[in-house]
Amino acid sequence: MTFGNNGPFFSDSPFWGKERSAVFLSKGGPLPLIASQILNGITLGVIYILLALGLSIIFGMLGIVNFAHGAFYAIAAYLAYTVTLHLGNFWVALLAVPILMGGFGIGIEFLILRRMYDKEPIYQILLTFGIAFVVQEIITIIWNPMAKSLPPQVPGIINLGFMYFPKYRLFLVVLTSLIVILVWFFIERTKYGSIIRAGTENSPMVSCLGINISNVFTLVFGFGACLAGLAGVLSAPIRSLKPYMGWEILVTTFVVVVIGGMGSLSGALIGGILIGLAQSLTSLVWPIGTNIVIFILMAIILLTRPYGLLGRM
């Protein structure tokens, strides 16, 4: 048995072929490893949630599938990189960049996107796709295509007994949970939130009630971009930055939204955690499957619940 295509060099060494999904267990058995994977999965999941929330709200309210969502995430990560490098302070970036991205989103909705609402969906898809490419090229021009790296913020690791866990990731989970609670509170418990919810259900009706729906649309798109920006800034210290990084995460985010149910906020939460856990637990037993398992999960859920876990007709 020979792996690779490089001829006869030591092709008599098939031993690692059997270890394709090798998992090396610590003395405590598989439980500590599974526990650490659950933690890793949640860290992955919270970033997906931030992105999926924005994507879902925009779809629910504006009826637009925003293909530029990943691009917002990418450019925010680069902005965080530059701000941190020049000011020496990541926290300024964490505060300023999402706000900036919110403004960017508002600008795009106001100047371009709103002209597309009465057109067929294909135009909206082409437009947001185009925006994504433009943003990606802008990143390449400003920052060049070479990979960039932001040093880890909140350095250090915590010994949880069963594993070492980076402090930054713990911070990420806590902060994102707080933000998600705030967003949920805003949407479920405030007046503006009720307008958004109503708009998601039936935007012409909201308009009839005398609410300026087009302003709400603008703000919602800005809000979605702001959340994507936040996800970008938070991811920057744990990922290497590349101009096309937005596309990679966009695919997973779509899966999260579809699984949770398009336009459903709690769906985005559940979908995000579910996908994060599915990926990290699969990598434990079947590494090559991590990128496949999310689609298998999506297929199963769509077959049994065509509108997603919490989606409605």
Next chain:
Amino acid sequence: MAALFSLSQWGVTKSDAQEPVVFAVVDDLSGPFAASGKRTVEGMQMALEEINYSLLGKKIKLEIRDTELKPGVAVRRMREVIEKEHPKLIISSCSSAVQLAMEEVALDQKTLFWTEGWATEITGKACNRYTFRWDPGNFTMAKSAVVNMMKLVPERKKWFTITADYSWGYSMLDVMVPTLRGLGARHVGNIYTPLGEREFSTYLTSAMAAKPDVISIVNFGEDQMNAVKQAHEFGAKKVALIHTPGSGLEMFRGVGSEALEGVYSGVSWWSTVDTAFSREFSRKYKERFKDTASFSVINHYIAVKVTIEAMKSVGSFEPGKVIPKLEGFKYSGPFGEEFIRDWDHQCIHPYLLTKGKAPKDKKFDDDYVEIVGSGEAFPTKEESLCKDILRTKL
């Protein structure tokens, strides 16, 4: 009739004197790997600027074609540039699949071709008389990376590998594991990771649980950057030495100094290699392109430079004369005295092992690593599948 004859002869000589000789770059100049093609062009430009774009009384013209990272397009563009411009030298980098396809065109069209492609086959099974390579290739990378590391830390005997799950990763392990065993080390485990993986926490946690002495990350490009970054984040350095068999400036930049500190990496060349050639090249490159010199530029610079030397020495541009000169050619290169093996057209020179510097020890921005080991381990004639290329008639 005589007048006509002399006229036509005059015509030929005139066009010969005016017609420049073409050198070509056929490389990926658009899309995500455009940066690599750009460096190929830079290497070519530096070598040509040194001779003022003129050689043996002729002007040298640089032609550039984009492969768009597709073997089909690469082959078409290469054939097109050969038919139209009759280049006397073509250089290229990008993926091994593309390089292997281009190598065949070089043989078919009898055109001198210098490649940067890492597949062992390029100067192995698929070798041919028109193709030359300076980069050491995967076999040498895999073997040297292990040998150099074991020379430095012989007591670190338990190795764990995290390997990219595609042919490159398998061929690396095919060489690394037997080399480790031959040196009395143990390969205590391996995990294959999907290509394009961004999250290595699981694999690192599993690797750490096996309590190895060395965790070797057999991944390339962005996968490697994320893996090394996360190895630092998850405290893997407290458990084991972190090692990558093949890396370079772009990956170091993507990892960053904090995470790179103490990490061992195999590299083909580094800007602080202490030879007159490398010092001079690093200085010139910085002056010309305002950037730190990297392996992917010097690789092409040396290819063009050596070819120019050979052309000068035989007084001709014709592959029929230049190639026999290049075979066995000894030249002064980035590592001092180097030579080209005649039977597989592989340039022979050391492969390096570096160790990441602490951020506070850096003297300039790109001063990521120090060189801690070097050695060469090219396939021997018995190991190599390159046979009888010298029989090909030029």
